[in-house]
Amino acid sequence: RGPWAGLAAAVAAALALALAVSVWRRRPRPVREVLFFPSQPVCTEALLVEAVGPGAVTRPCRCPLARGDCSLSRLLRRLLSARRSLELCLFAFSSPQLAWAVQLLHRRGVRVRVVTDAQSMEMRGSQIGLLRHAGIQVRHDQESGYMHHKFAIVDRRMLITGSLNWTTQAIQNNRENVMVVEDYEYVKAFLDEFERIWEDYNPRNYSFFP
């Protein structure tokens, strides 16, 4: 037991600690983002074409809208990160850009399920009909109250929720917020709520003669 034994032990401990810290730091930090609206109108063409995949034809868009990052493009990017599943629970859905993104994910093989409000679904500009036409599963309420949620869940991993209805009016004109939360405790609560509503709105439960 020489004087070096203690030193060797201390060095070993320090190395172990350094290794643990480096492993811990290399874990990707969970997404925690807040987006505020109104968002200036920008061209989202490049973002959507890029998301189609490596084989996509990329022609520079000639529209006069500004390029650059904004709350809408950030929201689109979060959505387009989906690889396996997307649950949407939306009071109103009339934004063409967001609807394109959802259809793109559906074509890419992502399992998309949409829950919406029956009254808002009938409003002008609603994208729900187009989504159904594209083969996406949609269910709606049959209640007197509103299905007023506005949330999305990406890959059972990321929750996107807030005050924003997915309408161009809301995106470009209203004061709105959207939180992006990668925290399983919150994701699980909203996923469970989605499954409850999905089952409640199962067409088997419709009563056509109330």
Place this chain on the structure above:
Amino acid sequence: RGPWAGLAAAVAAALALALAVSVWRRRPRPVREVLFFPSQPVCTEALLVEAVGPGAVTRPCRCPLARGDCSLSRLLRRLLSARRSLELCLFAFSSPQLAWAVQLLHRRGVRVRVVTDAQSMEMRGSQIGLLRHAGIQVRHDQESGYMHHKFAIVDRRMLITGSLNWTTQAIQNNRENVMVVEDYEYVKAFLDEFERIWEDYNPRNYSFFP
């Protein structure tokens, strides 16, 4: 340097670690809660009277509503925990129970500031007039878009946000969500947004002859 020196060092290290873990575990866990609506109608009288303080006269309420815990009572409890400040940024505010809670906090010396939407403020049942009458500072938009946020910040520490407008219709009939988040990163983002809007809606900036 006897054989016990190493043992003593190990014991000391273990004790230090145990102490650190115990201190860490005793920190109150930050609130992370999700409330879903509709909430069944319950009597919130006892909750509000209790919040007045120790000198309050407590008579059992004779209304026929059910007693017990629900999303509305949980939301009220979170609000009533305010000791210093409350920022409210609400599209619509017509729930009498939530308005009583806010007035109670104001009387208790909590600094309450309210931002709301001008159009919704004029709707039947809006509590904004009563809040102003009670001496609470209220500011509203003068924009064509909606001030569509629905959030509250308690003591610059806790964020309460979601899809829920503070109306009895929404509380009792709609599918809604409210997140309670005690996480300074999110709180700070919403607090900054509140201060921006508070300044934007300063009556000094009103243009009466647009």
